[in-house]
Every structure is written in structure tokens, then in C-alpha cells.
Amino acid sequence: MARPEASIDHTVPELGRLASHLRSMRHAAGLRYADLADRSGYSAAALKRAASGKSLPIIGVAFSYAVACVAVTMDAEAGRLVPQLHEEAKNAVTQAKLDARKSTVVPKPQYARDLADLSGAMRDAWRRMGEPSSRGMERAGGGHLPRTTANVITHGRTVPRDFRQYVAFLMACGVAEDDPADWLPWMRAWFKIRGRPAWREVRSVSVTLPGTAQLAYWHLLVQESDDPEAAWSEVSDISQSIDGAPHRAGTGTGTGGGTTEWDAGPPPLVWESQTRRHRLIGQTARDRTAVREGRPQATKTRNRISAPHTVA
Template sequence: MGRREAPIDTTVPELGRLAAHLRAMRKAAGWTYEQLAVRAECSSASLKRAASGKHLPDRYVVHAYARACLKDDREFKGWVVARELHERAAKAIVQARLRDRRSTVVPKPELARDLADLSGAMRDAWARAARPTARFMESESKGVLPHSTANAITNGRTVPRHLRQYLAFLQACGIRGRALGTWLRAWVKLRGLPTESEMNRAPTWMEPSLLAQYLDVVRERLTEPQEAGTARQVPSLDATVTKLFTSMENDLRDKTLELRAVEQRMRKLETVVFVRGYQVRGSLADAEIDSVEHPPGRIAA
């Protein structure tokens, strides 16, 4: 009688469930590991490791193990389950590695007093995001942030000179939405107010929600009292910010009116469909209506 197998390692639960399923399949088939190795065309040592729960086995080994346990090719459910469990275990291993790499230090850009402090906050954000690779960050930013620049930032050798690269780095670290407001304030505080030209170019690459935050930050900086007790006087920039805000408000109003018009049209179509028993083809916003027979008991209008 062979030696009893060691208990399954359940450190990663998904990996433990895969190992338990493989062992159950082998037990149901009644094969020894030596017999299974012949059927699977794989070494018995590899099969034992796959069912140990200690390491993520190769997908080929899992598939070979599960197929070898099938006495009837029509009973393939166990093989399908093994494949699904392996996929879940692989994802769980990736997540576990990310957790191990992720820093618990919370970046605090609002406390940055100079560019060196901002560099440290950016590196804290990168570490908290589990230290994504420079190549990944380049891909995530669609080339806006070259991998060489991303690598220089994470090594503390530089701070982005352009706002677009600065934001691309933060977004690649998973910082998005309202969370970017604090980072924008730190940027304007340390890099200074944008030029009128930079402000006018911002809508060409910024998403509307992000642009609205940026405009708020710039306006706050413009109206912020200085040491002398007066606000910053940059008439041209203030006019540009006002113009962009007005443009965004007009766009939002136009879209709202369009949505209301579509909503009214949909309601009218729904009424026609209900009363007439018509059949709608295409989208409700731009629909074609075909007459169909009235349902039993409905009075034709």
C-alpha cells in the first residue's frame, strides 16, 4: 500500500480547492500515481505536485491529470471543473502577489512643500499600486508616459514637467476621479499656474470630469489670498478659465436638452406600442414602427 499523501496546503484557498478536486478525481478513478503518469504521459512527481496545493501547476499538467482520470470520455464534467478551478487559482495567485507587493503607506501630496516631496508622494502612490512595471505604465497611458520616464519617476530621478504625463503616471497607479483633485492642487501649487496656451489646450486631451476639477483648482489658486493679502491678478488666465467653464456648461445644457428630447420620443413610442400593439424595430430613439395584430382582448384604436 502506498504512502498516504500529505495534507493539502490551503494557504491560497483557490489552490487548495484545485488540489482537492484533482485528488478526488484520482480516488474515484482508482489509479495510483504511477498508473496515472502512464495515462497522462506526464511524470508522477509533476502530478503529485499538482495535487499538493503548494504551487500553481502548469495548465497542461492539470488538463493531463484530469483527462487521465476519465474512464469514459463522455464523463468530462470533472475535467471542465478542473480547468475552471485552475483559472481561479491562477487569478488568486496573481492577486496574492499583488497584495504582497502593495505598500500600506498612503501618499499625501497635500503635504508636499517642494518637488522633492511631490516625487516622494508619487513613489508612495506607485508602491501602493503594487509597483506596476514601467512597460505596463507606458501601455496603460497609450504612450503618453514613456517607460523611460516612468522608470525615472519611480527611481526618484525626476518629476514630470508636463501635467499630462503627471496625470498619466497617477492614473496608471489606479488614482482616478475625485481622488485626482488633491494631486492637481499639489501640481499647481508647486509647478505654478498654467499659461493661457496650456489652459486652452487642456480640453483637447482631458476628460470633461477631470477638466472640471482642473478648472476648479486653477480658479482656487487665482482667488487664493497671497502673503500681501491680495488675490493673484492674471486677467487673461482668469478669462480663459471662465470661458472654458461657460463652454462646458453650454455643452452640458445642450446634451441635457438632447436627452430630454430622446426621453420624450421614447415615451411617445411606448404609448403607441401599448395602445396600438405595434412592434418596434431598431432603437427607440430612431425607431421604425410596424403594425402587428392586436393581442386578444385589446380594443383597436
């Protein structure tokens, strides 16, 4: 008498569902794994692994498994369900691997004092997202983050060449997807290190920003301006030119669907703590001084940007 088959691993539910479906097809066909191997061209061991739920089978194995069963049962509907279940399992396994790589370190851009610090904070955000691939970051960057640039940024060899690429990198790392206030420390860090943009640049950049980033960008330009009234007027003009029509009192719509309130006052964003403490793990004071003065770092540290700073 053959040993009973091991129970299905449901650690990844979608992978478990695929395995359960394959096993139910085999039971309905009344086939042994040796029979499946003869009919499919794959080994019995590979077919057994495909229905274990422990690992994702290649689509060829899963499809051949299903075809061999359908040839007996004539249940075409069950066979058509296999590619869908395999795709769902594939996406779930990819996400599970990503989650397993996620770091628990919270990025702290508010403490960044130079490009090396900012690079370290950006890489902390990348690790917290689970170290997504450069190809995936290119897709998430909306056309503003080439994969080669994403790769060198995540390896600490460069920083974004402009503000839009900076935002694209942070978007790819899942920063501030819903709350505009989450953008503020990142944008403050950029302004502190790179300087405030000219209004001509603000106008061109604003058109390309997603809703939450656009709202935070405008808010910060007004709130931290030496002349808030003049800045308010500039931002209002930019907002109206983007939307193509003047705002009615109290409301307005940004390009990304975010709501602005230029006539009613600044958007009600939550401001994070203005703590001035600075703590950078893994880089000595001598190394930070060397980076600022344009000299090579004395030691190999976590923040690997060294002068001269390169941009993509």
C-alpha cells in the first residue's frame, strides 16, 4: 500500500490553492504520479512537488499536470482554471519574498545633513520596501527613474539628478502613497541639501508630480518661504495654470486628484517633529567631514557616497 501524500503547505495561501486544485484533478482522474509522468513528460517527483504547496512549479509542469488529468476526466473548465491559479500563486510568492526582505529600520530623512546622509535615508526606504528590483522600480517610477539609475542609487553610488527623479525613487519605495504629510520630511531634506527651486522649476516640476506629492510640494514652498504671501500667489497661479481654470473659493483639484484649498488657506497637513538631533549609524565624524570637503572617506561605511558626488 502506497504511503499517503503529505498535507499541502498553505503558508502562501494562493500557492496552497493551486496545489489543492491540482490534487483534486488527479484524484478525479484516478491517476498515480507514475501515470502522470508517463502522460506529461515530467518526472513523478516534479509533479508531486507541483502539488505540494511548498514551491511554485513552472507553468509548463502545472499545465502538463492539468492536461494529463483533463484527458481522462474531460473537465476542460478545471483545466482552464490552472493558468489563473498559477498566476495568482506567482504574484503571491513574489510578494512573500519581498516581505521577507523588508527591513524594520525606519528611514529618517529629517536628520540628513548632506548627500551622504540623504543617500543613506533613501536606501533605508528601499530596504524597508523589501529591496524591490531595479526593473520594478523603473515601472513604479512613472518614466522618471531608469533602472540603471535606480540600481546605482540603491548601491549608494549616486543620488537623483533632480527633484522629479528623487520623488520617483521614493514612490517606487512606497513612500507617502496616501498621506501628503509623509512627503514633508523628504522634501525638507532635499531643499536643505539641494536648495529651494526657482519658480520656473517649480512650475515645470509641479505638472509631473502625483497628487499627494504635488500638494506637499506646494504647501512646503509656501510655509517655508521668506515671503509667504508672494509664494502663495505663485503657487496659486501654478495651480490654476495646471488645472486650466481658476479655483472656486475653498476647493480645487490637482493633477493627481488631490484636493487643494488655496483660497481657504494652506492645506491642513500634519507637521512632523522639528527635533534637531542627528545620529548616523555606521559613519564616523571624520568620514562625514571628508565627504563634505570633497575628500575620499577614511573608512568603508554604510553610506557609500564619496566625493566627488556623481549624479545620474
